[in-house]
Amino acid sequence: MLIWFLPLFLVLLMLGLPVVFGLLAAPGLLLILDGSTRDLAVLYRNLYNGMDSFPLMALPFFMLAGEIMNRGGITTRLVEFSQAFMGHLRGGLAHVNILSSILFAGLSGSAVADTSALGSTLIPAMEKNGYSRKFAAAITAASSVIGPIIPPSGIMIIYAYVMGESVAALFLAGIVPGIMVGVGLMVMVRLMADRYDLPKAERIVTKNQTITALEARVSFVLIRINVAGLLYAVFAGIRAALSLDINLNGWLIFLVFLPVAHGLMLWLRASVSDDFRLVCKKAVAPLQTPIIILGGILVGVFTPTEASAIAVAYAIVVSFFVLRSMTFKDLGPVLARSALASSAVLLLVGAAVAFKTVVSLSYAPQILTELILSLSENPLILLFLINILLFIVGMFLDAGPAIIILGPILGPIFTELGVHPVHFAIIMSVNLTVGLATPPMGLVLFVASSVSREKVETISRAILPFLAVEVVVIFLITYFPAISMTIPRLTGFVQ
Amino acid sequence: MALLLGVLAPLQLFNDVVLRIGRALAIAALALMVCLILGQVFFRYVMNDAPNWTEEGARFLMLWMTGLIAPMAYRQGGFVAIDMLERALGRIASALLTLTLMTLALVVLIYCVQLGWSNVDSLTGRGKSASLRIPLGLLGGEDIRFRNAWAYTSLFVGFVLLTLVNIELMIRQIVTLLGGESRLKPLHDGDVARAD
Numbered sequence: 286m287l288i289w290f291l292p293l294f295l296v297l298l299m300l301g302l303p304v305v306f307g308l309l310a311a312p313g314l315l316l317i318l319d320g321s322t323r324d325l326a327v328l329y330r331n332l333y334n335g336m337d338s339f340p341l342m343a344l345p346f347f348m349l350a351g352e353i354m355n356r357g358g359i360t361t362r363l364v365e366f367s368q369a370f371m372g373h374l375r376g377g378l379a380h381v382n383i384l385s386s387i388l389f390a391g392l393s394g395s396a397v398a399d400t401s402a403l404g405s406t407l408i409p410a411m412e413k414n415g416y417s418r419k420f421a422a423a424i425t426a427a428s429s430v431i432g433p434i435i436p437p438s439g440i441m442i443i444y445a446y447v448m449g450e451s452v453a454a455l456f457l458a459g460i461v462p463g464i465m466v467g468v469g470l471m472v473m474v475r476l477m478a479d480r481y482d483l484p485k486a487e488r489i490v491t492k493n494q495t496i497t498a499l500e501a502r503v504s505f506v507l508i509r510i511n512v513a514g515l516l517y518a519v520f521a522g523i524r525a526a527l528s529l530d531i532n533l534n535g536w537l538i539f540l541v542f543l544p545v546a547h548g549l550m551l552w553l554r555a556s557v558s559d560d561f562r563l564v565c566k567k568a569v570a571p572l573q574t575p576i577i578i579l580g581g582i583l584v585g586v587f588t589p590t591e592a593s594a595i596a597v598a599y600a601i602v603v604s605f606f607v608l609r610s611m612t613f614k615d616l617g618p619v620l621a622r623s624a625l626a627s628s629a630v631l632l633l634v635g636a637a638v639a640f641k642t643v644v645s646l647s648y649a650p651q652i653l654t655e656l657i658l659s660l661s662e663n664p665l666i667l668l669f670l671i672n673i674l675l676f677i678v679g680m681f682l683d684a685g686p687a688i689i690i691l692g693p694i695l696g697p698i699f700t701e702l703g704v705h706p707v708h709f710a711i712i713m714s715v716n717l718t719v720g721l722a723t724p725p726m727g728l729v730l731f732v733a734s735s736v737s738r739e740k741v742e743t744i745s746r747a748i749l750p751f752l753a754v755e756v757v758v759i760f761l762i763t764y765f766p767a768i769s770m771t772i773p774r775l776t777g778f779v780q
Numbered sequence: 781m782a783l784l785l786g787v788l789a790p791l792q793l794f795n796d797v798v799l800r801i802g803r804a805l806a807i808a809a810l811a812l813m814v815c816l817i818l819g820q821v822f823f824r825y826v827m828n829d830a831p832n833w834t835e836e837g838a839r840f841l842m843l844w845m846t847g848l849i850a851p852m853a854y855r856q857g858g859f860v861a862i863d864m865l866e867r868a869l870g871r872i873a874s875a876l877l878t879l880t881l882m883t884l885a886l887v888v889l890i891y892c893v894q895l896g897w898s899n900v901d902s903l904t905g906r907g908k909s910a911s912l913r914i915p916l917g918l919l920g921g922e923d924i925r926f927r928n929a930w931a932y933t934s935l936f937v938g939f940v941l942l943t944l945v946n947i948e949l950m951i952r953q954i955v956t957l958l959g960g961e962s963r964l965k966p967l968h969d970g971d972v973a974r975a976d
Contacts, residue, residue: 329895594817
């Protein structure tokens, strides 16, 4: 009897029942029909226990940090920074859009936030510079999927929790794939630039900028600490690689590197214009966020949840005291938005945990495994089929719910076939995030449409070349595990 | 129709008021959660003494945050669903489908309310937390240890409120079906943040 709950669930879902109720109704109904009403209490307890989780708390916190950063005028700074670097290329503002998405991805874990924040700034700017509106909206939507691939990432926190993987490993595994999507899109823009004669922009360095004395000082200190830290990391790497026996206090070495970093900055400073320097300086404080998050997790000083709380604190300090772009009054709505969005997701995750226990009670995984293995026993072919399945699912369902439903069903099958769980997690995450931008039901398409006031259908057609690039990247990630697995392996988060 | 609107008005008012209070409490809970976890890091590295209650306290708050604000998210259409079929159908068919689905959701919610209550009123619910307590000891009294039921109640309250919202949405749907859409007050001001 229990075997019917998966088909039942799918029917309920297709009819349009909210996913969270479907996740509870399908197994619940069958338990009742089965006469095991006693197990309903177990179902409920799993729903509760599923939500009562510390790792999951990173979700509301990262959302909050992203919201604060967004409200605090940080988007404009990132865009200006990207312009200073890539504005002069053919199809300049399209490149700027992609680079901004990559940078923004380090602050937020959500494609929707990325589209609405960058879209509202960049789509009008691109139109003014001679791009068609549909092209601007399409590139914004296409590049925003980088948001949940580069850490922090909402769906990776969810996946790691539901599947019992390490959030840190997943975060680290997402870095290279995220950058690959970005680079792939840039190559596509470059190709299109010749064909469609995209406008060339001058290197746009916003002139006559001002910076407060406090922020100038903060940036001054931060950049030197970061460069010194980077030099230290390189030094430590060389020392480990050559197994040199240098027994010096780590802090001492770091202190030695500080003046070196300062010298380096002075040298760089001489080679750029004042305006360029100022634009870069104003990007230092926002871009410190990903460094704090990843640095803290990598060094092992805090857990991802603690890192997310620190990201919130940092965002508050930066936007209240350094940039002075937020006031206490703005905090309420920002908190409310994060609480609203994360409550829906937390409930969903709890329901998924309840659903998962019934999945394992039934013989569904075994039957599905047999079914899948009867198609082929070659993992490479199966992965190809899964890519297609996920792509189709992604067309209709948001990434979060999709990963919650499919993870527990598909994950174990492929782990058994020898695919590394972290690798599989990345395949699923990237695949389903790209699904956020695929027609007909891609969530970011709708957001891009409402930001740009261009019809969804029009954006859907304009986005196709970019989707093609993303599909290629998905296949690369699928068939070359090294792309995602190298960083977590090197840092020891995956054996 | 008049009867429906007559039932709807007080329910809507009730939900308006209660959910607004819930929202305010959820905001406070989220802010406190951040403070607790920051405190945890601070105490561990600066004071070299990690308190054992911050994590559990933050989880407690997160459960209450969810229970108190999830109903508002549902009311504003923040629960993900595939609405393709609904869009494809005509006005009446689509309204009937929505109503059927909402009835199903109502059944699920009523079960959840029942199960939620028996969970609160269970043996484990009467159990006490190992680390969370109200420190009356500081005032010379005896510490009161948190009961598990205090945390269990969060989800129970959440489901009760979700049920009320669901009923409200159902009545609105019936009114729409009968052609009284123009007489309904709008429920929200538009933007619901999404986590994807």
